[in-house]
Amino acid sequence: xxxxxxxxxxxxxxxxxxxxxxxxxxxxxxxxxxxxxxxxxxxxxxxxxxxxxxxxxxxxxxxxxxxxxxxxxxxxxxxxxxxxxxxxxxxxxxxxxxxxxxxxxxxxxxxxxxxxxxxxxxxxxxxxxxxxxxxxxxxxxxxxxxxxxxxxxxxxxxxxxxxxxxxxxxxxxxxxxxxxxxxxxxxxxxx
Amino acid sequence: xxxxxxxxxxxxxxxxxxxxxxxxxxxxxxxxxxxxxxxxxxxxxxxxxxxxxxxxxxxxxxxxxxxxxxxxxxxxxxxxxxxxxxxxxxxxxxxxxxxxxxxxxxxxxxxxxxxxxxxxxxxxxxxxxxxxxxxxxxxxxxxxxxxxxxxxxxxxxxxxxxxxxxxxxxxxxxxxxxxxxxxxxxxxxxxxxxxxxxxxxxxxxxxxxx
Numbered sequence: 130x131x132x133x134x135x136x137x138x139x140x141x142x143x144x145x146x147x148x149x150x151x152x153x154x155x156x157x158x159x160x161x162x163x164x165x166x167x168x169x170x171x172x173x174x175x176x177x178x179x180x181x182x183x184x185x186x187x188x189x190x191x192x193x194x195x196x197x198x199x200x201x202x203x204x205x206x207x208x209x210x211x212x213x214x215x216x217x218x219x220x221x222x223x224x225x226x227x228x229x230x231x232x233x234x235x236x237x238x239x240x241x242x243x244x245x246x247x248x249x250x251x252x253x254x255x256x257x258x259x260x261x262x263x264x265x266x267x268x269x270x271x272x273x274x275x276x277x278x279x280x281x282x283x284x285x286x287x288x289x290x291x292x293x294x295x296x297x298x299x300x301x302x303x304x305x306x307x308x309x310x311x312x313x314x315x316x317x318x319x320x
Numbered sequence: 321x322x323x324x325x326x327x328x329x330x331x332x333x334x335x336x337x338x339x340x341x342x343x344x345x346x347x348x349x350x351x352x353x354x355x356x357x358x359x360x361x362x363x364x365x366x367x368x369x370x371x372x373x374x375x376x377x378x379x380x381x382x383x384x385x386x387x388x389x390x391x392x393x394x395x396x397x398x399x400x401x402x403x404x405x406x407x408x409x410x411x412x413x414x415x416x417x418x419x420x421x422x423x424x425x426x427x428x429x430x431x432x433x434x435x436x437x438x439x440x441x442x443x444x445x446x447x448x449x450x451x452x453x454x455x456x457x458x459x460x461x462x463x464x465x466x467x468x469x470x471x472x473x474x475x476x477x478x479x480x481x482x483x484x485x486x487x488x489x490x491x492x493x494x495x496x497x498x499x500x501x502x503x504x505x506x507x508x509x510x511x512x513x514x515x516x517x518x519x520x521x522x523x524x525x526x527x528x529x530x
Contacts, residue, residue, distance in 0.1 A: 148496050150350035154429060199405060202423045203397040210393060242346050242427045249420050294508045302504035309497035
C-alpha cells in the first residue's frame with residue numbers, strides 16, 4: 130500500500146515536470162511527436178532506475194561510513210554520466226537497431242536534472258532501496274505522461290489560429306500552465 | 321575594453337540564456353515564487369558560472385579534448401558543492417527554501433553550454449566577462465519573474481506590503497502553473513523587444529566565432 134502511494138504521488142501529485150519544474154528541456158524539446166516522447170520517456174525511465182540502484186548503495190555503504198557525504202553532488206553526477214555512457218556503448222554493440230532509434234536522446238539524458246534530483250530525493254526522503262526504486266519509476270512515468278500529453282496538445286496547436294505574440298514557444302508554456310492547473314486536481318488523491 | 325563590454329552585455333538580452341536560448345529553465349521557474357528566492361538563486365548561479373568559466377579558461381590548453389566533458393563536470397560540481405555548503409552554513413533559511421535546486425546547478429545547461437562553447441576557447445578575462453553577462457542575464461529574468469509572481473500572488477515585494485489592503489492576492493501566481501504562465505509572457509516580451517531593437521537571430525552564430 131505504501132509503495133503504491135509513493136508511486137502515485139511521484140507520478141501524479143508531485144509530477145516532476147508540471148509541479149516541480151524539473152526536466153523542462155526534454156519536455157519542451159522532445160514533445161514534438163508521440164513517438165519521440167515515448168522514446169525519451171523510456172530512456173529516462175531506464176537510466177533513472179539504474180542510477181537509483183547504483184547511487185543509493187554507494188551513498189549508504191561508502192560515502193556515509195567514510196564521512197564523505199559532502200562529495201554527494203560530485204559522485205552522483207559522475208555515476209550518472211558514466212551510466213549513460215555505458216548504456217550507450219552497450220546498445221551500440223548489442224542492439225544497434227534500438228541505438229539508432231534512440232541515438233540522439235541518449236547523450237542528452239546526462240544533463241536531465243530529473244535524474245539527479247531523484248537520486249538526491251532518495252537520500253533526503255529516507256527511503257529504503259525498494260521504495261527508492263518505486264519512487265524512481267513513478268517519477269519517470271510522470272515524465273512520460275506529461276510528455277505524451279504535451280505532444281498531443283502540440284498537434285492541436287499546430288492547427289489552431291494563434292495571436293501573433295503567442296506564436297512559437299510562448300504558447301507552449303501557456304499550454305503547460307493549463308496542464309499544471311489540471312494536475313493540481315490530483316493533490317487530494319492520497320491521504 | 322569595448323570588446324569586453326560587448327561580451328558582457330550580450331548575455332543580458334540578445335543572447336539571454338533563459339529567454340532566447342531557452343536553456344536552464346528548470347531552476348528559473350521553480351524558485352521564482354518570491355523575489356528573495358530569485359536573488360539567492362541568481363547569486364549562487366553567478367558564483368558557479370564565473371568560477372567555472374575562469375578555471376576552465378585558465379586550464380584550457382591543458383585539458384585533453386577527448387576527456388573535456390568529464391573534466392568540465394568535475395569543475396562545475398566542485399564549485400556547486402562549495403556554494404551549497406556555504407549557503408547551508410551562512411544562509412540556512414534561503415538554502416532550505418531553494419532546496420534541491422542549488423545542487424542541481426551542476427546540471428544547469430547554461431554553465432555547461434558556456435563552458436563548452438566559450439570558456440574552453442577564450443582567454444580568462446573574456447571568459448569572466450561572458451560569465452558575468454550570462455549570470456546577470458539569468459538573474460534579472462529570475463528577479464523579474466519573481467517580482468511579478470510575488471506581487472500578484474502575495475501583494476508584497478521582498479516581504480514589504482506593496483498592494484493596497486483591498487487587493488485580493490491571486491494565489492494562482494505563487495503556484496506552479498502561475499510560473500509557467502508568467503514565463504510565457506516574458507518570452508513573448510523578449511521576442512518583441514528583440515524585434516524592436518532590430519537584432520537578428522543570426523547574430524548568435526557570428527558572435528560565437530569572434
